[in-house]
Amino acid sequence: MQTDLWDRGLERLAAELPQQQFNTWIRPLPPADVTVDGAAVRVDLCAPNRFKRDWIRSQFGERIERILSEIAGMPVRLELHIAGAREAAPAPAPAPVPAPASPPLPAGPPALADPAPTPPPADTPVHDPVQMSMLDLPPAGARSSATSAASGARARTRAGARKVAEPATPLVLAADLSPLAESPALARLAADAAAAASFISSRLDDTPPAALPDLPAAAPATRTRPPLPKPVPRTALSEHLPDLPDLPALPDMDAEPPVEPAPSAEAPTRPVAAAAVVASPAAGAATASAAPAGASARPTDVLGAISASAALAKASAALARRQRASAEDSPSPAPAPAASSGTSPARAATPAPIVARQVPPAPAPAQAGLAAPALLIPTVPPPSAPTSTRGRINPLLTFDTLVPGRANQMARTAALHVVGSPGGMYNPLFLYGGVGLGKTHLIHAVGNAMLRERADARVLYLHAEQFISDVVRNYQRKTFDELKAKYHSLDLLLIDDVQFFAGKDRTQEEFFNAFEALVSKRAHIVMTSDTYPKGLVDIDERLTSRFDSGLTVAIEPPELEMRVAILMKKAEAEGCAMPEEVAFFIAKNVRANVRELEGALRKVVAYSRFSHKVINIALTREALKDLLSIQNRQISVENIQKTVADFYKIKIADMYSKKRPSSIARPRQIAMYLAKEMTQKSLPEIGELFGGRDHTTVLYAVRKIAEERHKNTELNQQLHVLEQTLKG
Ligand SMILES: Nc1ncnc2c1ncn2[C@@H]1O[C@H](COP(=O)(O)OP(=O)(O)OP(=O)(O)O)[C@@H](O)[C@H]1O
Incomplete structure (x- = not known):
């Protein structure tokens, strides 16, 4: 009866756990060994490394035991092992191990917990093919394939094992933590795991203590291991550089911003929070332009080079803001001659009443998947790049480059739905969340996907401040018909950071008109904001209630697994070898948002390149020491x-x-x-x-x-x- 216990358990876990958690932690595990004694069952499960073993134990141990016990109809004891360790030394007959409820581990200073208890030697990058499979997460519905993959290798059943007298749960969950007490940071990790174990065991106290079996001494596990997935090949980005989609030319930083001060004082005054569209390529360019300088620098210049890189990133963000402001003079796609003139296209363009977009020629299949995220853009595009056809939609911010996860699952699904049936349900789609969580990325992805579906669709992305600028300019020029013609004729309006409308009455009025016109002709509107509609201040209720009338979805800060997946994906696209434990280390310590994650990764990569050292935990700790110490201090x-x-x-x-x-x-x-x-x-x-x-x-x-x-x-x-x- 127990032969398929683990497979059935997998099915339940796939159904109960968030997909990304299941795919990250559970699915890659090799099939468990199941040993049955008349009254109880023991399940032996191997994790690929200590970090994963401890994480699975503390996060999922209780749930796995509960599910398996329910399926088996008797208590199930879960034993977690480290794969290599167990194979190298077959498990001896388990001796009763005392399991203190809360082991007295030393309390260390508030140093960083290192998720990898034994970092590899500096020159040995570790790639765990199992972990790498995260990069290629299956789509929704993959659970069945996950479980069927596992069903290839059946869990085995052993009967007739003799019984043990001690309660099993505390023993299992608290076992094997002692090595973690070697360092204070690890000790804390161990203390957490032990605390979790103790808590779990306290909740399972009603399990009959004598019901769990011991294993026969001479019954080492033999198992059929499915072949591990191949590591994802790391393609050097440079190979693809010539094929990267064209980007807008950067404007002259010394030029005055084009928006004239408005008598109505409704002109935007706040700094732009979300400059992703143009800031991201610029930031990427900044990193890249820092790299050659750094490459020729002495290793001792590394820190200076990195701060220079940070300064460049800042400068490029400012530049991006300028560029967006410049775009006010050319809110519509510039005519081709202006765009290819070699001067700043934003300045050369004349406002056109209708915003019509066309998809540029699709990249060759080999490059299609490469759509590198903003972090990874290594070069400034030539000024003659044909930007006009894409207007303000960044071709790099696509669904392909957006890592899915629980944090953005709803938002992503809704966004895909909009692409599938624009003007239908979920209109408007209102996405909200904290800074740097991918709102801008997602609405660009909608725009890109829409243009791919319908090349003639009239799609416009703009930041709320650009809309404000447009209103101000048309107010000054008394050209409201132009404004109407531009916005009311769209098929898809993507508008970022609508909280910037606060206190701008005239803008709100115009946006209300545009909103009504678009919705009534079944054009779609996707908006982002830093808060949900009812939380918006100084925005007319007739607007906020309309914002809320379609679908409102939050984007959450990414959970650990998603942060790791994002790091691995961005590092891979960068062509940089990122050991999994380094990704975990960064992800555990940089939790705020994806933009910060990108920043941390950029620093680590730059540090590694400038110092000609391989990326490992020590280097990462060094590269991020300012960031980490600030976090600890604060x-x-x-x-x-x-x-x-x-x-x-x-x-x-x-x-x-x-x-x-x-x-x-x-x-x-x-x-x-x-x-x-x-x-x-x-x-x-x-x-x-x-x-x-x-x-x-x-x-x-x-x-x-x-x-x-x-x-x-x-x-x-x-x-x-x-x-x-x-x-x-
Ligand atoms: N799930 C994700 N996968 C890959 N990259 C992501 C993801 N989420 C965010 N990013 C990247 O993080 C960076 C910041 O994202 P984005 O600008 O979209 O955030 P935002 O929510 O609009 O922030 P803000 O509110 O500050 O404007 C971008 O480079 C984006 O590509």
Whole structure:
């Protein structure tokens, strides 16, 4: 009966876990060994490395055991091993191991937890083919293929094993943590895992203690391992450089911004938050232009070169803003002669009333998948690039280059739906979320996909500030018909950061008119904002209620797996060898948003190139030391307690008190959650700092808030605010 226990368990896990988590952690595991004793079952599972073993144990151990127990109809004990270690030394007969509920591991200084307990030698980049498979995540519906892949190799059943007397769960989940106590950082990791183990075991206390089996001493596992997937080939980006899509020429930085000051004072005054369209290529160009300089520099110049690179990135962002402002003079696609004139196309162009776009010739199949994200653009395009046909849509920001994950799953699905049936459901589509989470990328992806579907579609992307500028200019020139003709005739309007309309009455009026005109003729509108419609301030309710009338979807900060996948994908496109543990290290320490992840990756790559050293944890730690030390300095549990107490208007003392009314207990749970998310403290350490609470209380709070965050928009918003406040 137990022969297919693991396969059936896989099916349940595939159904219960978010797809990306399943694909990242569970699917690549080789089939488990199942050993049955009359009263209980033991399942032996191998993870490819220690990091994964510990992560799977702490994050999924309890769930796996529960699911398998339900399927088996008897208690199931999960044993997790490191693949190589287990194969090299067949498991001896398990001896009873005492399992302290919370091992007394040393509390270390607030250093960074290193997710890879044993970093490889500096010159040995490690590529885990299993992990690399993340880069090629299957589409929705792949669960069945995932499980059927696993069903090729059946879990085996062994019967007749003798029984053991000790309770199994604490033993299994707390086992094998001792090596982690070697360093304080690892000790904290171990403490967390042990705390999780203890918590899990406490929840499974009603399992009959004598019901679990021991294994026969001479029964080493034999298993059929499916061949590991081949590592994704790392193609040098330079091979494809000539084939990269053309990008807009960069404007003259010294030129004055073209938008004239408006008497109505409605002209944009705030700095543009989302400059992705042009900023990203520019930032990429900045990195690239720093590289040759750095390449010829002495290794001692590395830090200077990196700051130069950062300065260049900043300059290019400013330049991008200029470029966007310049585009105000040419809100419509420039006529071809102007675009190819070799001067700044934005300046040469004359505003045209209708925005019509055409897809440029599709790249050859070999390059189609290469659409490199912004980080990876290594060169400035020639000024004669034919930009006019694409207008403001960045051809690099496509669905192909957008890594999917739980954080953007809904938004991405909705966006694909818009492409599939524009003007149909979900109109308008309102995407919101914190900075750098991919909102701009996603609406460009919609634009690109739409143009690919319908070359003659009239599609316009613009930042809200560009719309404001347009309104101001037409107001000054009294050319409202032009404005109407331009916007009301679109098939798809993609407008970024609509929170910038705040307080701009005339702009809101015009946008309202455009909105009504477009929706009534079944043209589609996709908007982004930093908050949900009802959270927008100083925007007329008749607009915000319309924003909310289609589909409103949040984009969340990416979870660990997604951050790793993004890093691996961007590094791969860069043609750079990124060991998996380095990706984990960066992803664990840079959590805020994708833009920061990109920045961290860019630094590491530059550091490696300038110093001619291979990328490993030590180099990464060195390259990111400023970033990491700032994080450590700024975010302490005390800081979190104070910030949360201020936010919810309770006393700081309530963070340590035993009071239980929900007006106090809830902020306290939120503070515990943030402490776990934003610091390197272990659960017991956090419990101690919250008035000596047990680690299980902290774990409960962390899970509760994490789960609720996905369902409760208001809580999610509050957490965003708190996180941004804490990050400064
Ligand atoms: N899921 C993802 N996969 C790959 N790249 C991503 C993803 N999400 C974001 N990025 C990249 O991160 C960078 C920032 O994304 P983007 O500009 O779209 O963020 P945003 O949400 O619009 O931020 P802001 O609110 O500051 O404008 C871009 O280079 C984008 O390509």
